[in-house]
Amino acid sequence: MPHATPRIDQTPEGLLVALAGTWRLSESTPRFDAVLGAMQDTRSEATPQAEPTPDHPAARTLGFDSSALLTWDSSLLIFLRQGQTFCDLHSCRFDATGLPAQVSALLALATVVPERAAEPVAPALSAVARFGVAGIATWDSFRDGITFLGETADSLRRLLSGKVRFQWRAFWVVVQSNSSGALPIVTLIALLVGVIIAFLGVVVLEQFGAGYYVSYLVGYGMLREMGALMTGIIIAGRTGAGFAAEIGSMKITEELDAYATLGISTVDHLVLPRVLGLFVMLPLLAVYADVVGIFGGLAVSVALLDLTPTQFFGGMLTAVSLSDALLGVFKATIYGALIGFAGCMHGLRTGSDASAVGRAATSAVVLGITLIIIANAIVDWLAALWHI
Amino acid sequence: MISSASLVPSVPAAPAVEVRHLTMRYDQRIIMQDLSFSIAPGEVFVIMGGSGSGKSTLLRHLIGLKQSPEGSVRIHGDDLGLADAAGRRRILSRIGVLYQAGALWSGLTLAENVALPLKELSDLAPAAIAEIVALKLALVGLQGSADFYPAEISGGMRKRAALARAIALDPDVLFFDEPSSGLDPISASRLDDLILAIAESLGTTIVVVSHDLASIFRIADRTLFLDISTRTMTALGAPAALRDAPPNDEVRRFLTRDSGSRT
Incomplete structure (x- = not known):
């Protein structure tokens, strides 16, 4: 044609x-x-x-x-x-x-002229004004976070004083999805972290003929820091993002409004069981990660340094005490609460479209990991101060 | 908590819903200004207007999800914005809301959805709650579907289940956000029947946001027209009367489905 x-x-x-x-x-x-x-x-x-x-x-x-x-x-x-x-x-x-x-x-x-003229576009702001607007927005979100923390604490107080019925079902859902479901990824990451610490120890300590002390490094590293930290990061990406997406979707489908117009607190119903669920589960996962990571370190030590398992554990136990393990578990409980808190907060603060749910999930992970690292630094500093 | 005293309006002749000089804004932009109207107890009242005219925003102000510093909204004489936490719960326990897509809690079965308001806002025993749940589900024709989750049923069933939840506490005022949206004509008409049956048998005041003309003419005692061009209400009255003697051209065009084009 x-x-x-x-x-x-x-x-x-x-x-x-x-x-x-x-x-x-x-x-x-x-x-x-x-x-x-x-x-x-x-x-x-x-x-x-x-x-x-x-x-x-x-x-x-x-x-x-x-x-x-x-x-x-x-x-x-x-x-x-x-x-x-x-x-x-x-x-x-x-x-x-x-x-x-x-x-x-x-x-x-x-060519038909639209019936309604578009709204006048706001004039573009100068760089100084934009800086100010960004500053105010940051301050607002910080204040929102503190307010939400207060609401959650108040909800916990009401729960402990028996004024609020605990949402066991939501709690058990969190417990279930963070038990067997999370084990494969926690196993893989913890095992590799144990292996990495041991490799690091072998390379550095062998130079001083102190390869035997690799077990100290693995024990200290896993129990005090890496077991809880890596589990926290995994769960922030896995469950924290999930909380934000789940609650964010409920906002879009007006399920949160349905709570509000019945005068039912979303913090009592949605936030508290999730935060407490992770508060309980993260320490358990961290203990598991500690054990798996130590076995990863053992495998490297046996393979590269010809240590026997008895020598490895014997050496480790002379250096590592129960307080090191308890410190890690303590950190994990804090991380669990922080991840739940970050996920729920961003879920409740979601905008009203589908892309807002994605942004909420991303923000939840970023905030969760940031809070974990900050909390880790604070606890380590206090532990050093008090010689724990 | 429900007490027998709180179920009786303090002044029997007081309007069920009273709006005085309400102006609604989104950021700084005015959506609707200076709205004043009152809805009598037992009335079926429809808020109508074109897409984007602020109907749903007005509904959110009526049910306390949004509050405006300009003007007041009172439900049976009580202002949600001025109430303390306990007062707010008491007022909210007397209203029911049917959201546009139902807004059933997706993690709960239909029976649990209907039961939750009863558990949270009343002191009823579990056995009594179970009986009420069965009754409300039967009223909307969903007996036998109590153990389904919202994702497992059709859109029409979801709306009816949400209606069962909205009437769980025998509210004085029921609010509907575009009840017929997303429903086929038969399901929409069934829902209209249900709305009328509830209004007549329970004496519930019904406030509906809608742009569905068939439904408006069928159910409304009175209707309010929100005019997007003037950003305020420009008509209030029975729909047939407004159609026969429209106060302005926008209302006439809306009620006669006239797009204003030459064809």
């Missing part, structure tokens, strides 16, 4: 566009300016003074001849709208009578 071939001719009334051929969006179609330019070029070669300028009589009317037009789609409309723009700029009349009826109907639809 012949390709779209418009041609512009000058007539006594103005310009006449002869539309011909097949117009398809999938094939490249001509632009109005280009066709007009081509016509001007040919004319200026013949009679250089006759150019269709705004004042020139040639540009009074833009007419169409569609007798040779075969099939068309939106590409023709785009071309014609470019013609309309040309007419608006050069104050000539756009004469649609020569166009097929459907084409002129569609063009008329596209």
